[in-house]
Amino acid sequence: MATRSRENWEVIIGLEVHAQMLTHTKIFCGCSTRFGAEANTQTCPVCLGMPGVLPVLNEKVVEFAIRAGLGTGCEIRRESVFARKNYFYPDLPKGYQISQFDLPICEHGHLLIDTPDGEKRVGITRIHMEEDAGKNTHDPEGGPSRVDLNRAGVPLLEIVGEPDLRSSDEAVEYLKSLRDIVVYLGINDGNMEEGSFRCDANVSVRQRGEAKFRNRVELKNINSFRFVKQAIEFEIDRQIEVWEEGGTVITETRLFDTQKGVTRAMRSKEEAHDYRYFPEPDLLPLRIDQAWIERVRGELPELPRAKAKRFVEEQGISPYDAGVLVADQAVAAWYERAVQAYGRGAKPVANWVINELLRLVKDSPEGIAATQATPEKLAQLLGLLDERKINAAAAKQVLEAVHGTGQDPAAVVEALGLGQVSDTSAIEAAADKVIAANQGQVEKYRGGKTALLGFFMGQVMKELQGKGDPKVVTDVLKAKLEG
Structure with missing residues (x-):
């Protein structure tokens, strides 16, 4: 689909995020929530929906919900109520989902995002607790479909955002900010690929200056930031085309085809009355005292x-730099330890963490935990640089060695012979040799092409096997070339 002109159109986006909580057991029973187990091995009569069983609320789920609400500026409702959301799919054993409806645990929150126009406040309508459904698997060759109920009853927080977003970029920024918050709070692992943090996007368009919302489309279960952006971009163009050609956008649920980059109709969009919500009779109202909240x-x-x-x-x-460092909670903590150990300023530490250390661990699933270079060892390395015992090129070699072995930087410098050459006589001898071998370049330098100093620096450093003190080398070369 060709990109449509959006000059006369305003985009309205609201995101609904399902965040799986990091509890060891399910929301209403003691079954494990571990990911990747053999199908239907983490189930019991409660999460299988057997007749006569009763749900028992997991206290840790409630605490995580309070944590999420406080982390997003929500009001915590002192009394909330569970409800039955009635629908029938093969992956929903009971024929209904225990959720919350008109009395959710958290309401009226917000978070802040960065946009090209500055900081923007995005409202959060509500956060409520609910149980997950199972998972349907389908044979692409036409064989039988199967249902895995390990995920049925896994605790979720549904975080419903206000329709305050006006572009796919804002939607992605909101989603990243929200994921960072729930990961920092320790209530979710932020893993979109495994489905523990997943997003539905409600998208509509209206003509600029129009006050009333037009029909919206819900894009379901998008599992990466890139796909969120692509799905919303396609849907914006599709809706504008429908309206401009005299049609009407149908309120429906659509899926995003990641291979072709298009959205496809899935089913008509249900409204609240379609689910026939009513209070869950097997669970008492949830009352939270202020002491717990505090x-x-x-x-x-x-x-x-x-x-x-x-x-x-x-x-x-x-x-x-601050944004890069705080994007990973473990990196931010590592960096702060290194700043404290170094004690001579944060900028050098930030540069080395971002440009060198993160490069060394970028392919490791363990992240910063994969390195054997402790914050204290980085501080020691920076100290060697400050004392001009090594140069920057050697320091990178030392960090790589420390990263892999955990040795002290000073021991690596000695073992690899990377100590910096600051002896003026050795540097002068190397400079004399380079100058004698490059008389043509010397004349050009003396004729005004002073940028050739970099060439001479490189040649002298080569003679010194990369160990020369850059400041001394520069001073010696300038004296000889300009003398």
Whole structure:
């Protein structure tokens, strides 16, 4: 589909996120939530929906919901109610899902995102607890479909955003910010590929200046930031085309075809009355006292946006660097330890973590935990640089060795013979040799092409096997070339 002109159209986007909570057991029974187990081995009469069984609410799920609400500025409802959401799919054993409807645990929150026009506040309508359904698997060759109920009853938070987003870029930024928050809070692992953090996008368009919303389409279960952007972009163009050609956008649920980059109709969009919600008769209303809320509030970690702001204001690093560091909670903690151990400023530490250390661990699923270079060892390495015992090129070699072996930087320098040459006589001898071999370049330098100093620096450093002290080499060369 060709990209349509959007000049006269405004895009309206609201995201609904399902975040699987990091509990060991399911929301209403004691079955394991471990991912990847053999099909239908993590089930019991409760999550299989057998007659006569009763759900028992997992207290940790409630605490995680409170944590999510406080982390997104929500009001925590002191009394909330579970409801039955009635629909019939093969992956829903009971024929209904236990969720929350008109009395959710969290309401009226927000989070902040960065846009080209500055900081933007995006509203969160509600956060509620519910159980997940099972998983249908289909044979592409036309064989039987199967149902795996290991996931049935796994605890979810549904986080419903306001329709405040106006572009696919804003939608992705919101989703990234929300994922960072729930990961920092320790309630979700942020894994979109495994489905533990998944997104539905409600998308509509209207003509600029129009006050009323037009029909919206729900894009279901998109499992990467890239696909969120692609799906929304396609849907915007599709809807504009429908309206401009005199048609009407149908309110429906659509799936995104990742291979072809298009959305396809799945089913008509259900409304709340289609689910015939009513209060769950097997669960009492949930009452939360203020002391519990305050205890959870007191245990909240510093969240990524506040941490990044502190790094910029207190440590003087750039907003970009702060954003890279706080994107991974473990990296941010590693970096802060290194800053404390180094004690001579944060900027050198940030540069080495972002440009060198993250490069060494980027292909490891363990992330920063994969390195044997501790924060204290990086601080020692930076100290060797400050004392001009090694140069920057040698320091990169040392860091790679420490990363793989855990040795002290000083021991690596000695073992590999990477100590910096600062002896003026040795550097002068190397400079004399290079100058004698490149008289043509010397004349050009003396004729005004001073950029050739870099050429001479490279040649001298080559003579010194990369160990020359750059400052001494520069001073010696300038004296000989300009003398």
